[in-house]
Amino acid sequence: MNTAKSRKTLLIKCAVGASAILLLLWLLFPNERYQQLSGSQSNTGVAEQQQQQRPSVEHQGNTVMTPDPKTESSADPTTSSSTSPSSPDSEHCSTPHPGRPLIQYALMIDAGSSGSRIHVYRFNFCREQPELEDEVFYPIEPGLSSYKDDAEGAAKSLDELMQVALDKVPADLHHCTPIELKATAGLRLLGESRSKKILDAVRTRLETQYPFPIAGGENGIEIMDGKDEGVYAWITVNYLLGSLKKGGSAAVFDLGGGSTQIVFEPTFDDESAMAEGEHKYLLDYGESQYTLYQHSYLGYGLNEARKRIKNEMIETWKDEAERSGHVYHPCLPANHTETITYGDDDKKMTLIGTGAGHAQCRGVVERVFNKDKICALSPCAFDGMYQPPITETFTARDLYVFSFFYDLTQPLGMPSEFSVQELAELTESVCSGETQPFKHVPDAIEALMNKPDYCLDLTYIHGLLRIGYDVPPERLVRTAKKIRGAETGWCLGASIAMIDEAQICQVN
Numbered sequence: 179m180n181t182a183k184s185r186k187t188l189l190i191k192c193a194v195g196a197s198a199i200l201l202l203l204w205l206l207f208p209n210e211r212y213q214q215l216s217g218s219q220s221n222t223g224v225a226e227q228q229q230q231q232r233p234s235v236e237h238q239g240n241t242v243m244t245p246d247p248k249t250e251s252s253a254d255p256t257t258s259s260s261t262s263p264s265s266p267d268s269e270h271c272s273t274p275h276p277g278r279p280l281i282q283y284a285l286m287i288d289a290g291s292s293g294s295r296i297h298v299y300r301f302n303f304c305r306e307q308p309e310l311e312d313e314v315f316y317p318i319e320p321g322l323s324s325y326k327d328d329a330e331g332a333a334k335s336l337d338e339l340m341q342v343a344l345d346k347v348p349a350d351l352h353h354c355t356p357i358e359l360k361a362t363a364g365l366r367l368l369g370e371s372r373s374k375k376i377l378d379a380v381r382t383r384l385e386t387q388y389p390f391p392i393a394g395g396e397n398g399i400e401i402m403d404g405k406d407e408g409v410y411a412w413i414t415v416n417y418l419l420g421s422l423k424k425g426g427s428a429a430v431f432d433l434g435g436g437s438t439q440i441v442f443e444p445t446f447d448d449e450s451a452m453a454e455g456e457h458k459y460l461l462d463y464g465e466s467q468y469t470l471y472q473h474s475y476l477g478y479g480l481n482e483a484r485k486r487i488k489n490e491m492i493e494t495w496k497d498e499a500e501r502s503g504h505v506y507h508p509c510l511p512a513n514h515t516e517t518i519t520y521g522d523d524d525k526k527m528t529l530i531g532t533g534a535g536h537a538q539c540r541g542v543v544e545r546v547f548n549k550d551k552i553c554a555l556s557p558c559a560f561d562g563m564y565q566p567p568i569t570e571t572f573t574a575r576d577l578y579v580f581s582f583f584y585d586l587t588q589p590l591g592m593p594s595e596f597s598v599q600e601l602a603e604l605t606e607s608v609c610s611g612e613t614q615p616f617k618h619v620p621d622a623i624e625a626l627m628n629k630p631d632y633c634l635d636l637t638y639i640h641g642l643l644r645i646g647y648d649v650p651p652e653r654l655v656r657t658a659k660k661i662r663g664a665e666t667g668w669c670l671g672a673s674i675a676m677i678d679e680a681q682i683c684q685v686n
Contacts, residue, residue, distance in 0.1 A: 282300075421576075435482070509609075
């Protein structure tokens with residue numbers, strides 16, 4: 179009897195002790211934490227699913243793009259956009275320049291002829307001039323100009339880009355993040371009526387569907403003037419290189435699909451100066467004024483030039499070509515055939531490649547530069563346009579070539595710096611059909627086999643430098659898709675100008 183009673187007493191004590199332990203656990207770990215722990219696995223699955231549904235974004239990393247090496251950052255690029263939306267901060271300072279926010283985002287859409295791309299920039303204002311901390315770049319195809327008579331479709335095509343902006347800019351900074359869209363040669367070539375309808379539809383969609391303020395007033399959504407395109411690209415490259423000092427800047431050669439630009443800061447002796455005209459661009463940046471030479475050649479971008487080079491042989495053999503329905507072309511591989519349209523009435527013509535080689539192709543290409551056109555203001559580069567000679571006014575500084583210059587040379591194993599003569603030698607190898615020189619380069623032979631225009635394109639970019647701009651064969655050029663982690667091109671320069679002018683959310 180006493181034994182049974184002892185056991186009962188022991189069980190009661192154990193029950194009381196267990197209850198006390200459970201009560202202690204409940205006090206130490208509130209119910210909310212149990213819910214978080216129990217739901218963590220399912221939440222992770224949802225996050226992974228959401229991540230898979232988002233578009234893939236090329237993230238440029240937390241590289242500080244500033245001429246001052248003291249402020250460079252070596253932070254992990256995978257964490258550069260993880261700043262809390264409610265309190266954006268910078269690794270480089272805690273107090274902003276007076277009247278400026280510490281962190282400023284900016285959105286720039288490049289509506290080019292071959293596609294549209296968004297750049298999401300994150301700057302700090304630790305000093306008076308903005309310092310680039312981070313860039314996200316995301317491209318789509320096709321470009322706005324491909325929609326022609328479907329203005330609403332063109333506007334909606336940008337939704338994919340805008341989703342990237344919504345994801346990357348903290349929500350409470352949306353209303354302080356300016357956006358601009360600059361269309362280039364593709365819409366210029368589409369004509370005023372069609373291009374206006376597309377741009378109007380784009381403006382309406384951005385204003386009604388998205389929270390970002392459009393900067394620049396009427397110029398916030400526009401076809402950009404070719405001279406601005408080149409100058410903004412010049413600012414971008416020299417900003418990233420830290421070369422924004424008078425007499426020390428690099429020259430910029432940009433090659434898009436519809437147009438090509440040249441911008442450089444020439445130097446003259448005491449007895450000469452740059453001729454007056456639209457080519458002369460006075461740029462005030464920081465505390466300095468730069469006297470730049472610039473020109474944009476509409477119709478000399480790679481895509482447009484390719485059409486002209488192919489049509490050139492049709493014009494040469496016009497009567498026979500129209501009678502037979504075909505024409506031979508030295509810039510295309512031997513026995514390659516393709517049908518193109520030409521003329522205002524879109525006639526059909528078959529081109530048959532002869533694989534004649536670089537010299538024969540160059541004979542056709544050089545004709546599209548119109549070197550014999552009347553030069554109203556001497557000296558001229560090509561197509562009758564004045565240009566200070568590079569050999570005399572830009573002798574010891576860097577020449578940067580990018581966009582299609584980069585896209586054509588780098589897949590074939592060219593270094594980031596090469597001479598114009600080395601570009602000619604590369605073109606010789608491609609146009610002769612050689613594959614041995616490219617066996618060490620991953621995917622190079624496949625690229626050559628899949629692109630019958632490779633000989634034509636390389637001959638054109640070589641001709642543009644050597645024949646068009648008269649760059650000597652021994653002169654070195656540099657090419658880059660990015661400099662210090664940021665995309666080259668005009669977008670960064672335009673964004674710097676935008677946030678300087680807009681100042682949507684100033685700090686008192």
